[in-house]
Amino acid sequence: MATALTRKDFVSDQEVRWCPGCGDYAILAQVQKVMPEFGIPRENIVFISGIGCSSRFPYYMNTYGFHTIHGRAPAIATGLKVTRPELDVWVVTGDGDGLSIGGNHLIHCLRRNVDLKILLFNNRIYGLTKGQYSPTSEVGKITKSTPAGSVDYPFNPITVALGAHASFVCRTVDVEQKHLGDMLKRAHAHRGASYIEILQNCNIFNDGAFNELSDKQIKADYQLVLEHGKPLIFGKNRNKGIRMNGQRAEVVELGNGITEKDLVVHDETNLALAFMLANFEPPLPTPIGVFYAVERPTFEEAVNKQLEEAKAKQGPGDLQSLLNRGDTWVVN
Amino acid sequence: MALPPEAAGHAAQSSALGGATRKSGERVESVVIRFAGDSGDGMQLAGMQFTAESALAGNDIATLPDFPAEIRAPAGTIAGVSGFQINFSSDEVFTAGDEPNVLVAMNPAALKANIDDMPPNGVIIIDREAFTEANLKRAGYTSNPLTDHSLDKYQVIQVDVTKLTTRALHDSGLNNRAVFRCRNMFVLGMISWLYQRPIESTIKWLEGRFKRTPELLNANLKALKAGYNYGETTELFTSSYEVPAARIVPGTYRNITGNSATALGFVAAAVKAGRPLFLGSYPITPASDVLHELAGYKNFPVYTFQAEDEIAGVSAAVGAAFGGAIGVTTTSGPGMNLKAEAIGLAVKTELPIVITDIQRAGPSTGMPTKPEQADLLMAMYGRHGESPLPIIAAATPADCFDCAYEAVRIAVKYMTPVILLTDGQLANGAEPWLLPDVNKLPEIKVNFRTDPEGFMPYIRDPETLSRPWAIPGTPGLEHRIGGLSSEDLTGNVSYSPANNELMVRTRARKIAGIAREIPPCQIFGDETGGPLVVVGWGSTFGSIREAVKQLREKGKRVSHIHLRYLNPLPSDLAEKLRRFEKVMVAEMNMGQLLKLIRAEYLIDAIGCNKIQGRPFKVSELTNRITRALEG
Numbered sequence: 034m035a036t037a038l039t040r041k042d043f044v045s046d047q048e049v050r051w052c053p054g055c056g057d058y059a060i061l062a063q064v065q066k067v068m069p070e071f072g073i074p075r076e077n078i079v080f081i082s083g084i085g086c087s088s089r090f091p092y093y094m095n096t097y098g099f100h101t102i103h104g105r106a107p108a109i110a111t112g113l114k115v116t117r118p119e120l121d122v123w124v125v126t127g128d129g130d131g132l133s134i135g136g137n138h139l140i141h142c143l144r145r146n147v148d149l150k151i152l153l154f155n156n157r158i159y160g161l162t163k164g165q166y167s168p169t170s171e172v173g174k175i176t177k178s179t180p181a182g183s184v185d186y187p188f189n190p191i192t193v194a195l196g197a198h199a200s201f202v203c204r205t206v207d208v209e210q211k212h213l214g215d216m217l218k219r220a221h222a223h224r225g226a227s228y229i230e231i232l233q234n235c236n237i238f239n240d241g242a243f244n245e246l247s248d249k250q251i252k253a254d255y256q257l258v259l260e261h262g263k264p265l266i267f268g269k270n271r272n273k274g275i276r277m278n279g280q281r282a283e284v285v286e287l288g289n290g291i292t293e294k295d296l297v298v299h300d301e302t303n304l305a306l307a308f309m310l311a312n313f314e315p316p317l318p319t320p321i322g323v324f325y326a327v328e329r330p331t332f333e334e335a336v337n338k339q340l341e342e343a344k345a346k347q348g349p350g351d352l353q354s355l356l357n358r359g360d361t362w363v364v365n
Numbered sequence: 366m367a368l369p370p371e372a373a374g375h376a377a378q379s380s381a382l383g384g385a386t387r388k389s390g391e392r393v394e395s396v397v398i399r400f401a402g403d404s405g406d407g408m409q410l411a412g413m414q415f416t417a418e419s420a421l422a423g424n425d426i427a428t429l430p431d432f433p434a435e436i437r438a439p440a441g442t443i444a445g446v447s448g449f450q451i452n453f454s455s456d457e458v459f460t461a462g463d464e465p466n467v468l469v470a471m472n473p474a475a476l477k478a479n480i481d482d483m484p485p486n487g488v489i490i491i492d493r494e495a496f497t498e499a500n501l502k503r504a505g506y507t508s509n510p511l512t513d514h515s516l517d518k519y520q521v522i523q524v525d526v527t528k529l530t531t532r533a534l535h536d537s538g539l540n541n542r543a544v545f546r547c548r549n550m551f552v553l554g555m556i557s558w559l560y561q562r563p564i565e566s567t568i569k570w571l572e573g574r575f576k577r578t579p580e581l582l583n584a585n586l587k588a589l590k591a592g593y594n595y596g597e598t599t600e601l602f603t604s605s606y607e608v609p610a611a612r613i614v615p616g617t618y619r620n621i622t623g624n625s626a627t628a629l630g631f632v633a634a635a636v637k638a639g640r641p642l643f644l645g646s647y648p649i650t651p652a653s654d655v656l657h658e659l660a661g662y663k664n665f666p667v668y669t670f671q672a673e674d675e676i677a678g679v680s681a682a683v684g685a686a687f688g689g690a691i692g693v694t695t696t697s698g699p700g701m702n703l704k705a706e707a708i709g710l711a712v713k714t715e716l717p718i719v720i721t722d723i724q725r726a727g728p729s730t731g732m733p734t735k736p737e738q739a740d741l742l743m744a745m746y747g748r749h750g751e752s753p754l755p756i757i758a759a760a761t762p763a764d765c766f767d768c769a770y771e772a773v774r775i776a777v778k779y780m781t782p783v784i785l786l787t788d789g790q791l792a793n794g795a796e797p798w799l800l801p802d803v804n805k806l807p808e809i810k811v812n813f814r815t816d817p818e819g820f821m822p823y824i825r826d827p828e829t830l831s832r833p834w835a836i837p838g839t840p841g842l843e844h845r846i847g848g849l850s851s852e853d854l855t856g857n858v859s860y861s862p863a864n865n866e867l868m869v870r871t872r873a874r875k876i877a878g879i880a881r882e883i884p885p886c887q888i889f890g891d892e893t894g895g896p897l898v899v900v901g902w903g904s905t906f907g908s909i910r911e912a913v914k915q916l917r918e919k920g921k922r923v924s925h926i927h928l929r930y931l932n933p934l935p936s937d938l939a940e941k942l943r944r945f946e947k948v949m950v951a952e953m954n955m956g957q958l959l960k961l962i963r964a965e966y967l968i969d970a971i972g973c974n975k976i977q978g979r980p981f982k983v984s985e986l987t988n989r990i991t992r993a994l995e996g
């Protein structure tokens with residue numbers, strides 16, 4: 034019955050109101066496309082969002098949805114997931130919502146490893162409030178609130194998550210539909226907090242922010258697709274690779290005595306490697322894919338286990354004996 | 366609750382020990398004792414055990430702990446003084462008492478911090494050896510009060526507590542420091558003898574507490590018994606006193622603090638609702654004990670989530686409520702400010718949660734361990750937009766149980782956040798609690814919507830105007846809610862001006878409609894009206910009731926109305942207030958309920974206010990009321 038669902042079953046009757054050309058459309062389409070593959074009944078799926086362009090997302094999904102307040106979606110989702118662990122809970126947030134006003138909730142829900150699928154739409158700008166710089170905007174960014182250029186050093190969304198010891202951290206791009214779909218599936222299969230940074234183009238206020246990664250002509254030279262157990266190779270002709278030179282990574286060209294054996298092999302369970310990859314800056318390529326994925330107990334499992342253990346040990350709570358506990362006395 | 370000494374008007378008046386003449390086992394009606402010492406002296410424990418003993422002796426009691434503001438204040442300083450006051454009586458007790466009959470001061474700082482509250486002829490029991498030069502200096506004394514005659518108007522009883530405890534424990538094998546920490550049990554034993562309290566409950570309690578450390582158990586038991594025997598054999602106290610059992614409603618009782626009662630009220634409500642309880646909370650004084658207590662009730666099941674901050678605490682409760690749990694959060698004033706936005710979300714999305722504000726003295730960090738009632742208007746209006754919600758305030762520690770329970774019942778019935786107000790005095794104060802029969806607690810009915818036929822997120826119950834509780838996991842009810850203005854019935858995002866007004870007004874009508882089930886106001890005093898009524902809410906109940914009772918005994922025509930429901934206010938309140946020539950509103954703030962009453966009813970009420978982080982003394986109220994009656 035659940036497997037019979039199609040993409041259409043996940044499309045709500047609400048008119049989608051993002052700006053024409055916004056990267057959010059592609060993300061919505063891919064989420065609706067992969068949803069049926071999970072085989073989960075619609076009623077068991079919940080999308081929770083904060084505030085921002087991305088946070089309109091739940092209205093467009095024909096599942097349960099909760100469009101909440103700025104930055105608080107991870108906290109609200111935690112309360113839901115802990116008490117209803119059987120539900121499939123997704124959080125949709127953005128660079129402002131998740132890394133600025135709600136940064137605290139995001140890192141804490143990652144460290145706790147609450148089994149939430151967190152989609153962080155990173156467009157490096159405030160779209161809904163019409164174009165102020167965000168915590169992921171580059172230094173020098175000229176926006177309405179920074180006419181002389183931003184002086185804030187930006188967050189790297191991947192290292193923020195790695196720093197919180199998130200158990201699943203990946204990056205993808207709005208227009209990379211197949212890759213995006215793959216990442217959604219990987220994230221969904223992961224037990225624990227799954228964090229997907231989706232580089233998303235805001236064509237109104239920050240058009241082309243990720244051009245190198247989305248432009249078909251050039252992207253192969255700028256994008257490094259991470260695959261577990263495989264050497265780090267990229268380039269249009271797949272002739273470039275990443276080699277360690279002492280403790281630093283460098284780009285090398287394959288051939289002339291340099292073979293795949295000289296290259297770094299990706300290992301998703303290596304936190305130090307994940308940090309290094311996350312910090313790649315030109316001339317190094319920008320990695321996309323799974324940086325880090327490890328299994329550790331989820332928060333709601335651990336919490337509910339304590340509840341079960343208490344019940345096994347003390348029996349189901351008996352209200353009257355709870356109230357009557359301790360020193361009591363009878364007045365006649 | 367407490368009948369203060371001057372109310373007793375008899376024996377208690379003439380001697381601070383509670384009786385005029387020095388006969389053995391003399392009967393006194395009511396006694397107030399304050400235990401005071403350094404934070405490390407265990408005065409809270411001594412006070413709590415004395416309370417338990419008094420309760421078992423059948424007295425009515427009320428207590429008021431007074432915690433030092435600073436946890437790690439240097440030993441021996443005024444900032445580090447911790448106090449515990451208990452009023453126990455053979456009559457009904459409404460407050461912990463204005464002035465102690467007996468002050469136990471374990472060091473000079475404890476004496477200095479409390480001496481101003483002592484009445485002339487009050488008894489002061491001090492540990493002589495603690496009055497060293499160094500300790501006197503730390504307390505800020507320039508001369509020794511034990512010798513400079515500054516204490517001449519009191520009955521000072523000097524006891525060598527330290528020496529006697531040390532002697533009793535000479536073969537305990539404990540080091541000096543550990544022996545020193547048993548002084549509180551020596552004092553407890555001594556005072557227990559003085560008022561003929563049975564110490565069996567304390568012995569049992571010690572056995573539980575030191576189950577794993579037999580040497581500490583033995584030492585504490587020895588100190589306790591040594592203190593008791595010391596009272597009996599020494600000439601210092603020429604008599605012991607007896608406070609007979611009070612006439613109390615029959616039933617089974619236990620002692621309970623307000624925070625404990627709040628926790629239990631939530632558990633009881635969740636059990637009755639047949640749903641798990643979820644507490645999202647961030648540690649804050651004086652609310653943390655509710656979190657601690659609920660963390661022990663996992664098997665009910667109770668989820669406790671120590672959140673990363675106040676906002677996450679309430680947000681997680683909202684998320685839990687969205688999923689069908691009984692979502693609650695607990696905090697104090699500063700935390701309330703932070704929770705405001707999420708409470709607004711619960712108002713807008715009409716999800717049932719209970720927000721408990723255990724009020725403390727503000728603004729800002731203020732005096733975290735001291736009570737105040739200055740968050741009422743914040744509870745009423747402290748959110749953006751039109752966001753009315755029900756507000757309930759507890760009157761006594763035990764009443765916290767009923768109020769927490771009622772808050773959940775209303776939240777679930779009307780699909781709304783509810784604010785429960787208590788305060789630091791109720792939170793840590795204790796009184797005997799008549800244990801409720803769980804079968805007789807009011808029904809809490811949870812009706813999750815399951816029928817997709819005709820379902821819409823904002824379709825309303827015609828009577829309560831509440832929307833359906835449609836939780837994720839229910840097939841066919843998939844829907845979206847959110848903070849954006851939403852269309853009537855469908856809940857779809859809507860910017861229609863008329864629709865917005867309709868929704869705002871509908872939610873307000875829903876809350877106002879709760880007044881239908883609020884019981885009529887009780888007038889204590891002149892049912893048909895008179896020259897003056899005092900209106901109060903929250904923890905001032907005891908002081909006001911006692912003051913009014915005393916004045917009425919003297920023939921003064923003053924009445925009392927206590928409000929448990931602050932929003933909506935009881936529908937008969939205006940009419941009842943108008944029966945009186947004057948309305949006085951007594952509260953621990955600058956006049957917040959006063960403003961509400963004036964604004965709602967155009968009644969020219971007057972205020973009686975105190976903002977000292979301390980409850981009203983009964984005598985303060987009787988003075989103010991007397992002046993109002995004259996003026």
Ligand code: SF4
Pocket residue numbers: 050051052054055056057086156160161234235236237238
């Ligand atoms: S402002 Fe930018 S991010 Fe927002 S909807 Fe428009 S294009 Fe998309």
